Amino acid sequence: MGLLLQRVWLILSHKSxxxxxxxxxxxxxxxxxDWYMWQLEVTEPKFWIFVPDSPTASLFFTLTIIGWLIGRNFKLIEALAIITLVKYGLWAVVMNILTLIETGELSWVGWMLVGSHFAMAVQAVLYSSLYRFSFVHIMIAAVWTLHNDVIDYVFGQMPIYGDLMKYMNQIGYFTFWLSIACILLACWVWRKRVATTILSK
Structure with missing residues (x-):
């Protein structure tokens, strides 16, 4: 099993x-x-950067991959990537499942969002051994993430999910603790790397 995992990792980490x-x-x-354009059209420009949560998370990971391909680690971007990819990946999965429970149905687009956003979260964890961010980078990313929650659920800029809007207080509470969990995940990845580095010396 260990040899198989090593071979899989060699494929996943290969430049191709x-x-x-x-x-x-x-x-x-x-x-x-593009999916968020309709919401951005009815959003004050000062909030634009905080509205498209999931694509901004995948943008962070896109930039992270570019760094790996050119032999660099964009450490703050990596911290933002793991926290926001896992957070918004799992958030979208939960929201779409709640939509299914609330309405009794979920369109093919909804199922596509479940699959693609779950994959977002998985890839963030799958490549965790390549991250090189420090605790300082995690704290900066944490401020960004929690500030985004305030903008979403205090200033009302959360993603619009039709039938679920009546549960925004509960969703905001869930989102806050999901943010905390993802920040703690980043801390665990950092501590694991530091411990491994110390043991290898």
Whole structure:
């Protein structure tokens, strides 16, 4: 099993595969921003940067992959990538499942969003051994993430999810703790790398 996992990782971390991953994430980012255009049209310009959460998360990961391909680590971008990819990936999965429970149905687009956003979260964790961010980078990314929650649920700029809008207080509470969990995940990845580095010396 260990040998099989090593071979799988060799494929996943190979430059050719990273180029494919870059292309997929870039396409997803462009699609995501296009999907949010209708909401941006009714949003005050000062809030624009905070509205398209998922495509901005995939943009962070796209930039992260570019860094790996050119032999660099964009450390702050990496911290933002793991926190926001896992957060908004899982958030979208939960929101679409709640839509299914609330309405009794989910369109093919909804199922596509479930699959693609779950993949966002998985890839963020799958490539965690390549991250080189520090605790300072995590804290900066944490401020960005929690500030975004305030903008979404205090200033009313959250993604619009039709039938679920009546549960915004509960969703905001869930989102806050999801943010905390993802920040703690980034801390665990950082501490694991530091511990491994110390043991290898």
């Amino acid at each position: 595969f990273l180029w494919i991953l870059l292309f997929v994430n870039l396409l997803g980012t462009v699609y995501g921003y």
